[in-house]
Amino acid sequence: MKSTLPPPVVSRKAIIFKEAARLFREKGYSGSTLRELAGKAGVKGGSVYHHFSSKQEILFTIMEHTMSTLIMRVQEAIATETKPIDKLRKAIQFHIAYHTADSDETFVTDAELRSLDADNLTAIVGMRDHYERIFRQIMEEGVARGEMQIGNVRLASKALLQMCTGISSWYRPEGEKSISDIADYYIELFFRGISRTSAAEAGGRAVEL
Amino acid sequence: MKSTLPPPVVSRKAIIFKEAARLFREKGYSGSTLRELAGKAGVKGGSVYHHFSSKQEILFTIMEHTMSTLIMRVQEAIATETKPIDKLRKAIQFHIAYHTADSDETFVTDAELRSLDADNLTAIVGMRDHYERIFRQIMEEGVARGEMQIGNVRLASKALLQMCTGISSWYRPEGEKSISDIADYYIELFFRGISRTSAAEAGGRAVEL
DNA sequence: CGTAGAATCTAACAAGCGTTAGTTATATTC
DNA sequence: GAATATAACTAACGCTTGTTAGATTCTACG
Numbered sequence: 001m002k003s004t005l006p007p008p009v010v011s012r013k014a015i016i017f018k019e020a021a022r023l024f025r026e027k028g029y030s031g032s033t034l035r036e037l038a039g040k041a042g043v044k045g046g047s048v049y050h051h052f053s054s055k056q057e058i059l060f061t062i063m064e065h066t067m068s069t070l071i072m073r074v075q076e077a078i079a080t081e082t083k084p085i086d087k088l089r090k091a092i093q094f095h096i097a098y099h100t101a102d103s104d105e106t107f108v109t110d111a112e113l114r115s116l117d118a119d120n121l122t123a124i125v126g127m128r129d130h131y132e133r134i135f136r137q138i139m140e141e142g143v144a145r146g147e148m149q150i151g152n153v154r155l156a157s158k159a160l161l162q163m164c165t166g167i168s169s170w171y172r173p174e175g176e177k178s179i180s181d182i183a184d185y186y187i188e189l190f191f192r193g194i195s196r197t198s199a200a201e202a203g204g205r206a207v208e209l
Numbered sequence: 210m211k212s213t214l215p216p217p218v219v220s221r222k223a224i225i226f227k228e229a230a231r232l233f234r235e236k237g238y239s240g241s242t243l244r245e246l247a248g249k250a251g252v253k254g255g256s257v258y259h260h261f262s263s264k265q266e267i268l269f270t271i272m273e274h275t276m277s278t279l280i281m282r283v284q285e286a287i288a289t290e291t292k293p294i295d296k297l298r299k300a301i302q303f304h305i306a307y308h309t310a311d312s313d314e315t316f317v318t319d320a321e322l323r324s325l326d327a328d329n330l331t332a333i334v335g336m337r338d339h340y341e342r343i344f345r346q347i348m349e350e351g352v353a354r355g356e357m358q359i360g361n362v363r364l365a366s367k368a369l370l371q372m373c374t375g376i377s378s379w380y381r382p383e384g385e386k387s388i389s390d391i392a393d394y395y396i397e398l399f400f401r402g403i404s405r406t407s408a409a410e411a412g413g414r415a416v417e418l
Numbered sequence: 419c420g421t422a423g424a425a426t427c428t429a430a431c432a433a434g435c436g437t438t439a440g441t442t443a444t445a446t447t448c
Numbered sequence: 449g450a451a452t453a454t455a456a457c458t459a460a461c462g463c464t465t466g467t468t469a470g471a472t473t474c475t476a477c478g
Contacts (some may be wrong), residue, residue, distance in 0.1 A: 012425080027239070029240075030240035031323070032465080033466085051425090109317030111320065146405060149405050160378065161374030166372075185361055190402060194348075194359050194400060196356055221455080242436085254437090255458075263437080421478090422475100422477105423474105425474075426471105427472070433465080436464105439459095439460090445453085448450090448452095448455075
């Protein structure tokens with residue numbers, strides 16, 4: 001019989017990663033100390049440097065992982081659809097789902113751009129632009145096909161992403177509304193607005209929460 | 210003839226206030242040092258304490274001033290209107306105008322809640338709730354009068370404020386679009402959505418930027 | 419068992435932090 | 449012009465910061 005325990009399911013590095021996201025979200029990057037982070041990860045201050053070369057690298061790792069996951073998975077999410085309006089629906093649903101599921105990481109990725117070194121900033125901003133471009137392209141295709149009326153795609157995509165990303169700043173899992181309910185309502189809101197006339201005449205299913 | 214110069218138009222305290230907003234926005238509250246702030250305000254480190262009792266008090270002063278101005282002036286802005294839909298239009302216009310005009314202060318007020326001491330936090334959160342309630346009440350009135358169709362006022366108001374507040378994170382005065390153009394487009398977006406059908410049939414003037 | 423490598427700890431470093439006290443300079447008032 | 453009040457400066461305090469080096473413990477494997 002083997003006497004040794006199996007390797008832990010989550011590596012210490014993964015624990016530090018997760019606790020860093022939580023702490024950076026709560027106190028900000030500059031407001032968080034390596035010693036407190038280490039403590040939450042069950043380790044003493046200096047030991048963190050066995051897994052990361054610097055505090056900055058921890059932040060960058062979080063952001064890079066978040067952005068590359070966002071880009072990869074939003075593309076998967078829209079790949080199954082052909083109509084731009086359905087692509088946009090799927091993209092919004094994924095965006096909101098990910099921003100609530102991994103809310104610590106996404107919040108930090110949105111809020112701590114200013115804490116990145118010059119090179120790291122360039123890399124992350126590039127990925128963020130890439131992600132935003134996916135949404136803009138769907139919208140442009142939707143306009144070209146006559147499915148959407150968007151006077152300014154750049155403004156509209158910024159408005160959309162900002163209102164959806166913001167969910168992660170107030171959403172708490174123990175709340176009464178499910179993530180998919182919230183997502184459905186945001187989609188309805190963005191597609192049809194709040195006007196009585198337009199909403200009443202629009203085609204799709206109505207969502208009442 | 211009087212030989213003394215007139216007192217400066219902007220007091221040093223006002224300069225420190227303004228530079229603090231700029232610096233806190235750029236580097237965050239924890240990431241900003243009193244010495245750097247003092248330097249930008251044309252003064253040595255210790256001199257700041259002649260105008261403020263602590264770094265924390267500077268932050269609180271910025272936030273309190275911003276929130277009370279927001280509350281006061283949004284009420285003035287909607288006071289001239291009677292229809293909820295016009296009130297909301299005016300409220301959004303003001304919100305965006307203020308968030309772009311004093312973008313340093315509003316950005317800090319939105320982003321640095323986590324850096325506030327317990328008591329200060331309670332005060333500011335209370336004011337923020339007050340401000341949000343103004344928007345919710347307009348929406349509820351709009352629904353009651355049949356002017357708006359909003360399934361969930363709380364969600365809709367959060368979405369609206371988040372997308373409008375977000376403008377201050379990318380808006381630069383030297384850009385090609387004017388603030389009022391952006392505001393008009395956001396209003397159109399929020400009122401009518403992006404769907405082809407609903408937008409085409411809605412009443413108001415169309416905005417093409 | 420014994421050894422190698424990974425993981426952690428301990429202890430210290432130089433630098434920078436917010437804040438304070440005491441002093442000097444500038445402006446106002448009688 | 450002396451007296452007073454305001455504003456700014458200097459220099460230091462105790463503490464914390466990110467980071468490093470070296471010693472120590474744990475784990476896997478022949």
